[in-house]
Amino acid sequence: MLLRTNSMVKALAxxxxxxxxxxxxQAAEKVVSALTISDAIFKLMPPGRSMTAGYMMMTNxxxxxxxxxxxxxxxxxxxxxxxxxxxxxxxxxxxxDQLSIANGExxxxxxxxxxxxLFGVKDGLxxxxxxxxxxxxESGKSVIVKAKxxxx
Ligand SMILES: [Cu+2]
Numbered sequence: 001m002l003l004r005t006n007s008m009v010k011a012l013a014x015x016x017x018x019x020x021x022x023x024x025x026q027a028a029e030k031v032v033s034a035l036t037i038s039d040a041i042f043k044l045m046p047p048g049r050s051m052t053a054g055y056m057m058m059t060n061x062x063x064x065x066x067x068x069x070x071x072x073x074x075x076x077x078x079x080x081x082x083x084x085x086x087x088x089x090x091x092x093x094x095x096x097d098q099l100s101i102a103n104g105e106x107x108x109x110x111x112x113x114x115x116x117x118l119f120g121v122k123d124g125l126x127x128x129x130x131x132x133x134x135x136x137x138e139s140g141k142s143v144i145v146k147a148k149x150x151x152x
Contacts, residue, residue: 033062033143034060034062034066034137034139034141034143035058035059035060035062035066035068035101035135035137035143036058036059036060036061037056037057037058037059037135037143037145038056038057038059039055039056039057040054040055040056040133040145040146040147040148041054041055041056041147041148041149041150042054042055042116042118042121042131042147042148042149042150043150043151043152044125044126044127044149044150044151045121050119050120050121050123051117051118051119051120051121052117052118052121053082053111053115053116053117053118054079054109054115054116054117054118054133054147055108055109055110055111055115055116056108056109056116056145056147057106057107057108057109058101058106058107058108058109058135059105059106060101060102060103060104060105060106061103061104062103063103064103064139065100065101065102065103066100066101066103066137066138066139067098067099067100067101067137067138067139068081068098068099068100068101068135068136068137068138069097069098069136069137069138070136071116071133071134071135071136072133072134072136073118073131073132073133073134074131074132075121075122075125075131075132076118076119076120076121076122076131077119077120077121078118078119078120079116079117079118079119079133080095080096080116080117080119081095081096081099081114081115081116081117082094082095082096082114082115082116082117083096083113083114083115084112084113084115091112093115093117095117096114098138099114116133125149126149127149127150127151128148128149129148129149130146130147130148130149131146131147131149132144132145132146132147133145133147
């Protein structure tokens with residue numbers, strides 16, 4: 001019995017040693033995200049509607065220009081980047097095919113500016129529910145964003 005306890009203590013000590021050895025290696029391998037996203041939300045739709053808009057803050061601290069080329073979500077049929085423009089005093093919106101964000105720059109998606117349009121959003125999402133939106137970049141990298149349902 002005593003022998004067994006001893007070997008368990010030894011095994012535990014070995015585990016702890018391995019943990020301490022691997023932790024600094026993992027920290028060193030930490031990947032810098034191509035884009036840092038904050039405050040990602042989408043507007044909760046009234047019942048019977050499946051189209052809505054999404055907003056977020058995108059910051060590029062990756063060390064290189066990042067170009068957003070497309071978006072997708074399992075929770076919507078289609079996700080597009082749009083921009084509001086004023087034409088002859090009328091507010092219109094158009095689809096933006098790609099958005100370039102220089103290193104050190106931020107782009108805020110807001111009502112009246114750049115925004116996401118979500119088409120065919122699946123039913124049953126309630127306040128504070130989240131949906132994953134994948135931002136696909138020209139570099140081949142992508143960033144998954146958790147956007148929260150918001151009523152505003
Ligand atoms: Cu739009």
